[in-house]
Amino acid sequence: MELNQAVLALTALAQAHRLAIYRLLVQAGPAGKMAGEIALALGVPPATLSFHLKTLAHAGLVHSHPEGRHVRYTANFAAMHALLDYLSENCCGDTRAVCASDTQQTFAFATRSVS
Amino acid sequence: MELNQAVLALTALAQAHRLAIYRLLVQAGPAGKMAGEIALALGVPPATLSFHLKTLAHAGLVHSHPEGRHVRYTANFAAMHALLDYLSENCCGDTRAVCASDTQQTFAFATRSVS
DNA sequence: GTGTTCTTTCGATATTATTGGAAAGATGGA
DNA sequence: TCCATCTTTCCAATAATATCGAAAGAACAC
Numbered sequence: 202m203e204l205n206q207a208v209l210a211l212t213a214l215a216q217a218h219r220l221a222i223y224r225l226l227v228q229a230g231p232a233g234k235m236a237g238e239i240a241l242a243l244g245v246p247p248a249t250l251s252f253h254l255k256t257l258a259h260a261g262l263v264h265s266h267p268e269g270r271h272v273r274y275t276a277n278f279a280a281m282h283a284l285l286d287y288l289s290e291n292c293c294g295d296t297r298a299v300c301a302s303d304t305q306q307t308f309a310f311a312t313r314s315v316s
Numbered sequence: 317m318e319l320n321q322a323v324l325a326l327t328a329l330a331q332a333h334r335l336a337i338y339r340l341l342v343q344a345g346p347a348g349k350m351a352g353e354i355a356l357a358l359g360v361p362p363a364t365l366s367f368h369l370k371t372l373a374h375a376g377l378v379h380s381h382p383e384g385r386h387v388r389y390t391a392n393f394a395a396m397h398a399l400l401d402y403l404s405e406n407c408c409g410d411t412r413a414v415c416a417s418d419t420q421q422t423f424a425f426a427t428r429s430v431s
Numbered sequence: 432g433t434g435t436t437c438t439t440t441c442g443a444t445a446t447t448a449t450t451g452g453a454a455a456g457a458t459g460g461a
Numbered sequence: 462t463c464c465a466t467c468t469t470t471c472c473a474a475t476a477a478t479a480t481c482g483a484a485a486g487a488a489c490a491c
Binding site: 235237267 | 436437438439440441
C-alpha cells in the first residue's frame, strides 16, 4: 500500500457517519446490509447516506452489489487488513521488544500473519 | 473507545503530511524524533509542521516531551492499539470463521491480545 | 402502462481544514 | 547580556468537505 491510498482510506473512515456505516458493515460480515437498512439503522437522509457510501466505496473499503432495486454493501476486509499493515510497517525498526516495552501492551498487530 | 475519539484519531491520520509524520515516529520507536529532525526528513515548513504535530498530539496519537529548546515527539502505541481494536470490534458478529472465508486472509487483528 | 419503492445525482449552502510568512517565546552558548 | 537556534502562535488566503431537499433513474408489482 502506498501513502496516498492509505490517506484515501483513512479520510473515508475519518467522519462520524462513515465510521458508523463501516463498523455496521464490519459487524454484519460478508452478508453486508442494504442501503435502506443502513439508513434505517443510522438515521441518515438518503442523499447524505449515498454521498458517504460513495466515498467509502471509492476508497475501496466497501463493495456494492445491486440486487434488484436494492444495493447491498459489504465491508472489504482485505482493504482494512492492508491499511493496518501499512500503519504498523517497520514498527520500531522491527525490534518488536522495544515496542512492547513502551506500553505494557504489545504492539501486537505487527505480529499478525501477513497475506 | 468511543466513536468521536476514533474519528479524531482517524482524522489526524487522514492527511499525507501527518500520516508520514506518524509513520516516521512509529518506525523511530520509543526514542521518537525531534521536531527539527521530522522537518528535515519530510521537508515541511516549521509553521505547517507545528500545526500537524499539534493535531496529532490533540488526537492522542503522539506525545511531546520538551528537551531544552528541542521537543521530542513519540508515537503513542497504546492509542493506535485502541483504534485498531475499535475498528475490528464485533467483527462479523464475532463468528471469526466467516470473516476468514471472505478474503483468503483472516481478519486477524481480531485475534490480537487485548489490553 | 401506472404507481410504488429504493437509490443516486444535482445543486446550493455552510462549515471546516490546510498553508506558510512573519513575529514571538524560550532555551543555550559565548 | 547578546546572539543564534528551535519551536510555536498569529493571521488571512485558499481549498476541500458535509449537508440534504428536490428531481431523476431503475426495478418490481399489479
